Amino acid sequence: MRRTSRPRSERETASVYSVRDAALTLFxxxxxxxxxxxxxxEALQIRTPSLYNHMTSKQGLLAEIVTTTSHQVWEDYRHAVAEQSTIEDQIRAAVYVYALRHATHPREAMVVNRDIAALEEPTLSEVLELRRRHEHALRGLVEQGIDDGIFDRQPASLVSFxxxxxxxxxxRWYRPDGEFAxxxxxxxxxxxALRMARGDRTTSRPSGL
Amino acid sequence: MRRTSRPRSERETASVYSVRDAALTLFxxxxxxxxxxxxxxEALQIRTPSLYNHMTSKQGLLAEIVTTTSHQVWEDYRHAVAEQSTIEDQIRAAVYVYALRHATHPREAMVVNRDIAALEEPTLSEVLELRRRHEHALRGLVEQGIDDGIFDRQPASLVSFxxxxxxxxxxRWYRPDGEFAxxxxxxxxxxxALRMARGDRTTSRPSGL
DNA sequence: CCTACCGATCGGTAGG
DNA sequence: CCTACCGATCGGTAGG
Structure with a gap:
């Protein structure tokens, strides 16, 4: 499965995938x-001009990495939340899938969070919109929980950020061979996330239940 | 006070400070x-070679920004913790000064957290050591709280990270004209931070008190 | 997939 | 503080 930095051998040639993968590692x-x-x-053991058989430009490589990841983050969120019925379970699930993605796709996460400013329009606006949507959706859940009385009264935006x-x-710190899966x-x-949202309340559900 | 991007006028000339400040903004x-x-x-309205009257190199500019900030973070931590007597108050104070610095010095924070990999030795090792020390110190406080029974039994490293x-x-998101000071x-x-460390416990002190 | 090559720009120096 | 200039490297193209 893992083709990263595996040198080509026999008649194997570079591919769109291998170029994207090598770029991901280095970015x-x-x-x-x-x-x-x-x-x-060099990582693919070919000459620089040969890269252009598998990509449009360096900028295009970045755009592809960032937009794909950003769309996946939003889809993760939508599916996770749709499967749950309570605010607490929705937040737990939303944070679970988001955290999980950052442990399983650390390279994508690093690039998305450091090199967004290097994107050109219209990709930049598209990505910022997806991120804004994600942040606002989570914030909405926190606000809902505050209104329902299950969370502390506090600035929901600070919690979601x-x-x-x-x-x-x-x-930044996850390593596949580390202490935690x-x-x-x-x-x-x-x-x-739930502890932060709940505040000084206990774990239990609102008084009505 | 604020000299950022103020064009030079009259006989005013660039300074070590103004070069560092312009670099900070752009980095x-x-x-x-x-x-x-x-x-x-260009931001200082001078020619590129003139910068070298106020700096040693581009790398030196980065090194100065990152090492100064990293030392200040560690000093902030030491002073904050030294003034408190309980674990909870120490953690509250340590997080307070760290968070405060990131709101009051967002440019330094952005550079430290994105461009550390661009540092050369021996500066890189010095900075990594300071950051490691800070992280381990906070982790130690969390471990102490767990041992004392005031915090949940949980991986202290996950909490401190x-x-x-x-x-x-x-x-990333703080703006001086925003909603919160x-x-x-x-x-x-x-x-x-305290909510995360406490876990499902209540706010109150350990059973003994 | 390659060699050959492009103009642009990079950080930095010489010398005043 | 400047002009003039350096070698190196950048992303990318021509042409096969």
Whole structure:
């Protein structure tokens, strides 16, 4: 499955996938502007001009990585929330899938969160809109919980920002051979989110139940 | 006070401070590799070679920004914790000053957290060591609280990573003309941290008291 | 997939 | 603080 930095052998040639994969690794490590196309080519053991058989431009490579990931994040969210019925379960699920993605796709997460400013229009606006939608949706859940009386009265935007960004940071320190499995981390972060939202309340459901 | 992007006038000339300040603004916006020295010079309305009267190199500019900030973060932490006597108050204070710094110095925070990989040795190792020390110190407080029975039994490293990174993210969205003052944000994040550490326990002190 | 090559721009230096 | 200039490297194209 993993073709990253595997040197080509026999008649195997570079592909759209392998170029994207090598770019992902290098963009994540050095940043978009810190990565030269010659480095991507070198990782694939081909010459720089040959890359253009598998991509349109360096910018196009970035756009593809960021837009694909951003759309997946939004789809993750929609599906996770749709399967739950209570606000608490929806938030737990939304944070779970978001945290999980950052542990299982740390390279994509690094690039999305560091190199968005390097995107050109109209891709930049498209991505910012998807992120805004995601953040507002989570914030809406927190606001709903506050209105329902199950969460503390507090600025919902601070909760949603803090929750999303603590998930993003997983990509900075997660290692596949580390102490925790992605699912453990995701579960724990789901709990963190609920604790932050609940505030000084107890774990139990609102007084009516 | 604020000299950023103020054009020079009369006999006023560029200074070490103004070069550092212009670099800070541009590094924060476009990243270290995404910023050209010619852009810094343009912001100061001088020619690129003239920058070298006020700096040693582009790399030196980055090193100065990152090391100064990293040392200040560690000093903030030491002073904040030294003034408190309980674990809860120490964590609250440590998170308060860290969050506050990210709201009051968003440019420094952006650069430190995005362009560390662009540092050369030995600066890179020095900065990583300071950050490691900070993270381990906060983690130690969480572990102490767990041992004392005031916090949930849980992986202390997940708590400390999540807390620190949610503070870092303040630099991404904070705007001086926004809804919340830095002190309000910092206070709220201090509470978030304690809620995460406490887990399903109530706010009250351990059973003994 | 390659070699050969393009103009542009990079960080930085010489010398005043 | 400037002009003039350096070698290196950038993303990308021509043409096969």
């Amino acid at each position: 994540a490590r050095r940043g978009f502007h810190g990565t030269a196309l010659s480095e991507i080519a 803090a929750v999303l960004e603590m998930c993003v940071s997983i990509a 992605p699912e453990e981390i995701a579960r724990q972060y789901g709990e963190f | 924060a916006r476009r990243g270290f590799h995404g910023t050209a020295l010619s852009e810094i010079a 999540a807390v620190l990174e949610m503070c870092v993210s303040i630099a 830095p002190e309000e944000i910092a206070r709220q994040y201090g509470e978030f």
